[in-house]
Amino acid sequence: MKNSFKKYESYYTYIGFSIIFMLLVLIATSGVAPYDSTAIRIEALGLEVQWYAVFILTGITFGGYLAYREFVKAGKNPDILWDGLLLCVPLAIIGARLWYVLFNLDRYNGDFLRMLNFTEGGLGIHGAVIVTFLVIIPFAKRKKISHWFIYDVVAPGFLIGQTLGRWGNFMNRELYGPVLDNADWLPPFVKDQMFINGAYRHPTFLYESVWNLIGLVIILILRRKRTFKLGDILAFYLLWYGVGRIPTEILRMQSGVDEPLMLFGIPVSIATSVLFILGGLVVYFGKRLMKVDEGYYSDYGKKVVLFDLDGTLLDTIDLIYDNIRQTFKKYFPSKTFTEDELKAFVGPTLQHSFSWYEPNPKKIEEMIEFYRKTNLANHEKGVNAYPHAKETLTALKDAGYLIGIVSSKKKEVCALGLEQNDLLQFIDVIIGSDDVTKHKPDKEPIMKALESLKAHPANAIYIGDHSMDIEAAKAAGVKSVGVSYSIHYDKVMAARPDYMIDDLEKLLYIL
Structure with missing residues (x-):
């Protein structure tokens, strides 16, 4: 029985993740649209937990568990992973907040406390990704483990977080595009939530979520084969996410809502996505041109x-x-x-x-x-x-x-x-x-x-x-x-x- 479970453990894991995700969506949308963006409210304590936080934390949990299994499979001490998560998760959140604030300084009028007030909302996922990837290099060196391996373990976790996190945006009625001429193909609960300002809107949150999910599935399948060299999963992630983010951002710009992150008149999310694409190409081809070959990901460990x-x-x-x-x-x-x-x-x-x-x-x-x-x-x-x-x-x-x-x-x-x-x-x-x-x-x-x-x-x-x-x-x-x-x-x-x-x-x- 034990051997049978181990053989199909991956399938049980993915099915379990899917069931938990669907239950969260079912609970979140159990009322009448527009749905309440608050998941937990304890008025006596003045405590509110938003659905956005619930989906993000669920994504972090899923990503952490998959990373744990990769560490065990590679014969590496999982304590290295837990130390990394304790270090990187808070820094990633801070990085996401600083990224948002950096391109919205005029909104805060020098109010430093407001800049640090996470309850006001405003996170930039690109900031979280960049900070995490920068921290990994010295962390891996100190732990005497390949930073390429850690990058390749972390990248699918970001796709999980971004796949689930977009449903937090859905609950907030964010990340939508221009008017959608025919919304009948959408599930009713999505369609109703996307009825904004008197019209049905392109559910760009859904487009990006599905795109990230497809990329995740590709990685999960191919990393078990001798396809990815160490570092290639990172390159794939940067390319995949960058390519998928640009069209959804273009649609968002047509929604009538001001782009919250701008730099010299250019949407920061698009500019950063272009940099991600270039970064992915540099990692993939640069390692080969410099003959940095640390072997296949599937062989590591x-x-x-x-x-x-x-x-x-x-x-x-x-x-x-x-x-x-x-x-x-x-x-x-x-x-x-x-x-x-x-x-x-x-x-x-x-x-x-x-x-x-x-x-x-x-x-x-x-x-x-x-x-x-x-x-x-x-x-x-x-x-x-x-x-x-x-x-x-x-x-x-x-x-x-x-x-x-x-x-x-x-x-x-x-x-x-x-x-x-x-x-x-x-x-x-x-x-x-x-x-x-x-x-x-x-x-x-x-x-x-x-x-x-x-x-x-x-x-x-x-x-x-x-x-x-x-x-x-x-x-x-x-x-x-x-x-x-x-x-x-x-x-x-x-x-x-x-x-x-x-x-x-x-x-x-x-x-």
Whole structure:
């Protein structure tokens, strides 16, 4: 039952939101038009709560809950969200009020207290949006979370607030357009409320509300697919809202009611909407021109642990040494190796390490083929995993991590060693030397693993026993972990990994 609810939780959420919204509209319009704009009135206390406030607060609640679900899905601490809401909601309201006052200074004659009197009405949604987006950057930096992610989480919340908030304008009989020749297509309760000054009016509040709702639905659908890169939802919101707001504002200007926000004879709402459109284009194309690619929104939050294999997860050092000796005994019978020379073979690809001794590419390929046959035969005898490998992978899986192997070995041989130690069951992807054209320390193997897992580098970590592993991790933008039991300990330390562990189980204390 629990799994069934989780599977359809989104549908239950959206249906629940819809029912609550319809109930609010039903209650608000239960009388005879024109409807009372006051939702709650306690005369003994002199307290009045307007329907506009009810719809806005409901929108904030809906948006906050959806944002909470996105934080949980991304594996981020929801406390960051609650801290952000406590900071941004009051500042957004103040920003909306200041935006309105800024372009209506002549109405207040320098009366500062009237400017701060929210009960008189007068809020500019553009001010709320701008203030919120400005606050998010330093807030995200302080919380060490992607500001693009927060923008993309907040943007749908604004569409929810704007969708519901317009019904507060409806209750106030605001945001209407010129005379509507035929109003019979409108629901009766909307039609009656829009009978203003002896004529039916274009319900511009409804046009904008529906437009915002359509944009919201598009975001909710597409953000579950690999469509939006981080920051694209913000760009979409700015474009969508700006494009939809302009025609409704043009209709409002034909209503006979003075535009409350003007700047040099230009309606501020239209000018700001144009800036929103330009801002959306700048965000979308600017990130691409500047090659700011933080991955797909749908990938953000997937937790990934990638392992090198030899010398990290499996203790194959003696096996590698034996393979090298047998290969060189066949092709260079007189060659003997010191311990340091053997160590040098652990980490690089065979193509690279054999080229130290043989310049002929065809001969190198022949040596590699022999090595692989030898290695496979020796592998059949079995290799051992390092202590606590299985316990660590089990714990990672239980915690919801995706697990991958990124090795300089061929994929089939990687799978063999893992299977021999009953570890293959935990592995979601294996990237071997035969899967890439560039090898560690290049980032390609790690990036290919992340692409296969549809994961973001910011949520990944790579564990290895060689300096090339650490360099590859840094090149890919993932956290790096070195193992102190590495035969290349000094080189690993010199590469400056983010963490060092002396036992695989210690990884669980890092994550």
